Structures are given as C-alpha cells and as structure tokens.
Amino acid sequence: MIGIGHAIRHKQAHVRKISRSQRLECQLDLLIEITNAVHGDHFTPIGECPKCRHTPAPIVIMRGFLDNSYDTTTVCPNCGDRFQAYLIARGDFSSTRVQFWCPQQVLHWLGQEKRSDRTPDELMVENISVVRSALLHFGTLENAFRKIGNIYVHQIDDWKAKVQPFLGRASDRVIGECVGVTEHVIRTWRRKLRITGYSKQNEAIRIGG
Numbered sequence: 413m414i415g416i417g418h419a420i421r422h423k424q425a426h427v428r429k430i431s432r433s434q435r436l437e438c439q440l441d442l443l444i445e446i447t448n449a450v451h452g453d454h455f456t457p458i459g460e461c462p463k464c465r466h467t468p469a470p471i472v473i474m475r476g477f478l479d480n481s482y483d484t485t486t487v488c489p490n491c492g493d494r495f496q497a498y499l500i501a502r503g504d505f506s507s508t509r510v511q512f513w514c515p516q517q518v519l520h521w522l523g524q525e526k527r528s529d530r531t532p533d534e535l536m537v538e539n540i541s542v543v544r545s546a547l548l549h550f551g552t553l554e555n556a557f558r559k560i561g562n563i564y565v566h567q568i569d570d571w572k573a574k575v576q577p578f579l580g581r582a583s584d585r586v587i588g589e590c591v592g593v594t595e596h597v598i599r600t601w602r603r604k605l606r607i608t609g610y611s612k613q614n615e616a617i618r619i620g621g
C-alpha cells in the first residue's frame with residue numbers, strides 16, 4: 413500500500429521532472445554533450461521498439477518514462493509498446509551499453525541502503541545504469557540526492573576546463589546543473605570571460621542560418 417507521504421513525494425518528483433524536461437527540450441543534445449565532457453565518456457540514449465522497430469529520439473525516450481519505482485521502460489510513440497531503452501557509449505573497438513532508468517527509479521535506488529555515504533566511483537561500480545541515468549536526469553548526483561533529502565557533496569575535479577567550451581552555447585543554469593554549481597556562479601564567470609549568454613533567439617538565428 414502506498415502511504416500518503418509517499419504519494420506526495422511521488423507527485424512532487426513528477427512535477428519537477430516535467431519542468432526540467434520541458435526546459436531541456438531544445439537543449440538535450442547539448443546536455444548530453446556537456447555530461448559526457450564532464451564525466452569523460454560518450455553515452456547517449458538509444459532505444460528500438462521490439463515490436464515495430466521504431467527508434468525514438470532521446471527526448472521522446474525521456475518523455476515516455478513512467479513515474480514508477482519498479483519500471484524502467486519507455487513507450488514507443490508509434491505503436492504504444494513499452495520497452496527498455498539504453499545508454500550506449502560507442503568506442504573505436506567496443507561499445508558499452510547500460511540500461512537507461514527513469515528518474516523515479518533512479519531516486520528510489522539512490523534512497524536505499526545509505527547510498528549517499530558512498531563515493532561516485534563506488535556507486536558507479538555498484539550500478540552504472542543508475543549513475544549514468546541520474547546524470548542525464550538531474551545533472552549531478554548531488555542534485556539527485558537533494559531531491560530525496562540527502563546531502564551529498566563530491567566536487568567535480570577541474571570542472572571549469574570541462575565546461576568552458578559550452579559557455580554561451582547552453583544556458584548558465586543547465587551548465588551549472590551539470591557541475592553542481594549555481595547559475596549565478598556560471599553567469600559571473602562567463603561575463604568575466606566576455607562571452608555572450610545563451611538565449612533562445614541566438615539559437616534560432618544559428619539554426620535559421
């Protein structure tokens with residue numbers, strides 16, 4: 413039986429997930445690029461419907477998740493079948509594929525067995541699917557743990573060098589979320605470097621041209 417407390421938390425997580433995914437609609441490709449640059453790999457969401465062979469875009473995969481702690485499937489927009497999506501990192505000689513979990517299940521897993529006491533590397537060894545999924549959904553493990561009321565502080569080494577190429581290309585808030593600092597910190601730093609901030613108008617001009 414689901415308690416009232418759980419139901420409320422569940423609803424809040426749902427609301428937050430929607431607002432973040434809406435914000436990311438036009439920046440998801442960049443977000444994936446930033447996450448990979450920060451964590452030194454090349455993961456991208458991928459999925460193929462086993463029934464009709466449709467391959468939904470990453471944003472469609474993310475929209476198709478259920479808010480269910482025990483179900484990591486997404487939905488095929490073509491035929492309505494549910495299936496497991498993956499995060500795949502293609503290398504020159506081999507590729508790594510891990511399950512892409514929904515935000516709700518990521519938070520459920522992180523919230524068990526005092527996992528906030530472990531280092532990012534320990535969590536990665538224990539469940540790489542959760543860690544990689546968490547980074548795409550929440551930016552950092554710190555943000556993910558905060559959603560479930562846990563304080564988790566593990567600074568990302570050398571984060572400025574990793575995200576500097578993205579200043580002005582992505583919003584200050586998205587960049588900040590990927591490295592666990594506030595939008596204000598990114599904005600101040602970007603202005604010091606005299607880089608124009610990201611705006612949807614700039615993006616439209618670039619796409620139009």
Ligand SMILES: [Zn+2]
Nearest residue numbers: 461464488491
């Ligand atoms: Zn299908």
